[in-house]
Amino acid sequence: MDVGTVTLEAKGLTKRYGKTSAVDDLSFAVEAGRVTGFLGPNGAGKSTTMRMLLGLDRPDSGSALVHGRRLAELRHPVREVGAALGPGAVHPGRTAYDHLLALAASNRIGRRRVTEVLDITGLARVARRRAGGFSLGMSQRLSIAGALLGDPGVLLFDEPVNGLDPEGVRWVRRLMKGLAAEDRTVFVSSHLMSEMELTADHVVVIGGGRLIADTDVHEFIASSSRSAVRVSSPQAAQLRVRLETEGAAVTSDAQRTLLVSGMDCAQISRIAGECGAELHELTQHRSSLEEAFMELTGHSVEYRSGSPEPA
Template sequence: MIELEGLTKRYGEKVAVNNLTFAVRPGIVTGFLGPNGAGKSTTMRMILGLDRPTAGDVRIDGTHYDRLKDPLTSIGALLEAKGVHPGRSAYHHLLCLAQSNGIPARRVHEVLDTVGLSAVARKKAKGFSLGMGQRLGIAAALLGDPRILMFDEPVNGLDPEGIHWIRTLMKSLAAQGRTVFVSSHLMSEMALTADHLVVIGQGRLLADTSMAEFIQRNSRSYVRVRSPERERLLDVLHGAGITAVENGNGTLEVDGSKAEHIGELAARHQLVLHELSPQQASLEEAFMRLTAESVEYHAHSDTPASAERWGDGWKEGRA
């Protein structure tokens, strides 16, 4: 288990992490979400003792990271896949980590096989693609067979097969009773992987809840109904005290009523329905709604006036 209590980090006047308190529990995959600049990487670095908190406390199974004996056997982490000496082979990189943490050398071969790098184990890391580097970083996290695993953007550079593989791996690790903490900006993948979510914005905790509850709380749920007898359907719904809104393409949107109830009501009045479907926002939509006020960097679709001027000037100069 990872436990944070009042964790705070300041850089001068900038508060990167602001009084975070939450726990990452074993047996489930916990997703760590937040906009760019929210403080996710800083939080993960403080968990691993790479940054010292300004205030608060963080413990790994009740112990500070710097007091762990052979820390790779307690917590494995992927924070920066490029943190490998480019002239060192994948095998020797992992062997060095193993020897420094009292891990048997045979474990190096096991994790290389797990991540699919056995065939390139003796090749230097400088020749690795981004995806291969990610796999090597994951192998390092798994090396000590730890009870706690932490991954920052683990799918970066992976192809579809690799993304499916890491998703399955994280789920299987959690199913073994391990603590799995993963940060990602790829919402579609997080929706398929995480059971629980911790969401931060501008360094503050915004949510600490299950995936299902997070989407339910931060999105609109409604039922979409379509019938060739739209006017009569509207009358029936109105008579039952149900408000339906026409959305302009022949369908109705109903809030506050379940699809089963609407279907039974239509059946009693012998109404033909061509569509009856519950609608709920995606994780991405719910995330965008919750964090809208916490986004630090806003991009705009309009072309900046300065760019237009430079473009015109450039064209004029060439004319």
């Protein structure tokens, strides 16, 4: 598989439940060789979209394609697509080993691969324990082991770090990046913006079932209006006039301090030199993924917390 090859596509996906539109004419493409974060507020339609991509839910219109075909048309789907949609799809009376062995046998996968994925996910020592006694974090690892079982080139993970301790979160991050480095397609849904900022190369953002953004993660962050340069100068007033003339958006943070959006430090420094403004501070404030996400999706949040009453 070549890096940059489109392997996973949503084309005009629409899904309604009664009068409620869960997904509304949603289109995007996911490429191999990078981690793509799938982001959106609660109720945005992420889980429904993932289920349609995997053929678990039928869209009312549109199509969900893997390598240009519906999942049901793939000859060996488990060898081409792996998915971890949550830790609950395991019989509690089965051991981790037996659970994976049953999946392997039904898909003509050898026992050796069962041992391999138990090692990869750190479950080798508890392989003979019943899944019903697993912690949430261990169950999450078992779900991921099932996704890796067929050694697929396309992988979908829904909230894979839920229930994991800090070491487990770091392990998932390394795993995702490692899979992408092997030119696999990695599509990850998560509410943890700080973790997605460290893990994802690209983001697909939806709200209200509609596409909001489909872009490089750094470009997404840079597009936030909260990204600004803090400028301190004794000639702040005259510098502000020049900056606004050149197209920057400028607000005053203090008497001699400006917050400048739409220009980088080099541009501001050049303009300050041209108008004779002395610079005492020139600091780039970079928004976080969380700040950019909240700014872009605030209008589509389904449930909002009320402000606390003053004491």
